[in-house]
Amino acid sequence: NAGVMQNPRHLVRRRGQEARLRCSPMKGHSHVYWYRQLPEEGLKFMVYLQKENIIDESGMPKERFSAEFPKEGPSILRIQQVVRGDSAAYFCASSPLGTGGTEAFFGQGTRLTVV
Amino acid sequence: GDSVTQMEGPVTLSEEAFLTINCTYTATGYPSLFWYVQYPGEGLQLLLKATKADDKGSNKGFEATYRKETTSFHLEKGSVQVSDSAVYFCALNGGGSYIPTFGRGTSLIVHP
Numbered sequence: 001n002a003g004v005m006q007n008p009r010h011l012v013r014r015r016g017q018e019a020r021l022r023c024s025p026m027k028g029h030s031h032v033y034w035y036r037q038l039p040e041e042g043l044k045f046m047v048y049l050q051k052e053n054i055i056d057e058s059g060m061p062k063e064r065f066s067a068e069f070p071k072e073g074p075s076i077l078r079i080q081q082v083v084r085g086d087s088a089a090y091f092c093a094s095s096p097l098g099t100g101g102t103e104a105f106f107g108q109g110t111r112l113t114v115v
Numbered sequence: 116g117d118s119v120t121q122m123e124g125p126v127t128l129s130e131e132a133f134l135t136i137n138c139t140y141t142a143t144g145y146p147s148l149f150w151y152v153q154y155p156g157e158g159l160q161l162l163l164k165a166t167k168a169d170d171k172g173s174n175k176g177f178e179a180t181y182r183k184e185t186t187s188f189h190l191e192k193g194s195v196q197v198s199d200s201a202v203y204f205c206a207l208n209g210g211g212s213y214i215p216t217f218g219r220g221t222s223l224i225v226h227p
Contacts (some may be wrong), residue, residue: 004158033215042219043159043204056214091158093215102208103149104215106158 002027004094005074006107013114019079019086021110025094032075033104034067037089049075082114117142121205121218128225134192136203136221138179141186142210148172148181148188149206153220159204162190200225 005024013019025032034046045059049069060067064082069075079086089111093104122137140148147166151159163172168183177192188205205218 006158035217043217045214045216048214093159095215102147103161103164104206104208106151106160108158 004092004105004107006090006092006110008110009108011110011112013082013112015083015114016081019082019112021077021079021090021092021112022074023077023092023094023107024074025092026096026105029094029096029105031095031097032069033093033095034075034077035091035093037091037109039088043091046077079112082112084114087112087114117146117207117210117212117214117216119205119207119216119218121203121221123219124202124222126221126223128195128223130197130225130227131194132225134190134195134199134223136190136205136223138188138190138205138218139186140188140205140207140210142207142212142216144210146207146210148179149208149215150177150179150188150190151204151206151217153202153204155201162203195223195225197225197227199223 032049035043047060047067048056064080066078089109091109092107095102095104118141149164150162152162153159163174165172165181171180179188179190202220202222204220208215
C-alpha cells in the first residue's frame with residue numbers, strides 16, 4: 001500500500017511563473033490537507049479538501065493560490081505568478097476520516113524555490 | 116479554535132541523556148494527540164499517539180501520556196541517540212476542529 005505521493009520533490013520556478021504541486025493520497029483516503037512549512041517555522045495549514053469539494057480554505061492566501069481534488073486523479077495545489085516569498089516546503093497529508101481523531105499521513109513534500 | 120504550544124528549540128543533548136519536550140494544547144471536545152518526527156529533507160512521520168485521557172503512547176523508546184487535567188502531552192525518552200536528531204511536532208485532531216493542528220516543532224540535536 002503506497003503512502004502519500006507528492007511530486008515533484010523539488011521544483012524551481014522563476015518569478016511570475018506558475019507552480020503546480022501534486023498529491024496522491026493513500027489508497028482509501030478521501031480527505032486531503034495541504035500545509036506550508038517555511039524555514040525555522042512550523043506547519044501552516046492551507047486548505048482541506050474532499051473529493052470535488054473544498055471544505056476549508058481559511059489558510060490559503062486570497063490571491064494566486066488555488067487547490068482542487070477532482071473525482072479522478074491527484075489533488076493539485078496551484079500557485080500562479082510565483083514570488084520569492086512562496087519559496088517553502090509544501091506538504092500534503094491524507095486521512096481516511098475528517099474527524100474522529102485519526103492521524104494524518106504525510107507525503108515527502110515538494111520544495112519550491114522561486115528564483 | 117484548537118491550538119498546540121510546544122517548547123522552543125533547539126534542544127541540545129549529549130547521547131544517553133534524558134529528553135523531555137513539553138507540549139500543551141487547547142481544544143474543545145476530546146481530541147486525539149500525536150507526536151510526529153521530521154528528519155532533514157523528509158516529510159512528517161507519526162511517532163506515537165494517544166486517543167483518550169490517561170492513555171500512554173509509546174514507540175522506539177519515546178513515550179507521552181495524555182493528561183487531560185493539565186492539557187498536556189509531553190514527549191519523553193530515557194536515553195537519546197544521535198539518530199534521534201530531528202524536528203518533533205506535537206499535534207491534535209478531532210477536538211473542535213476537523214483539521215490536524217500542529218505545534219511549531221522542536222528541533223532536537225544530539226551530540227555523541
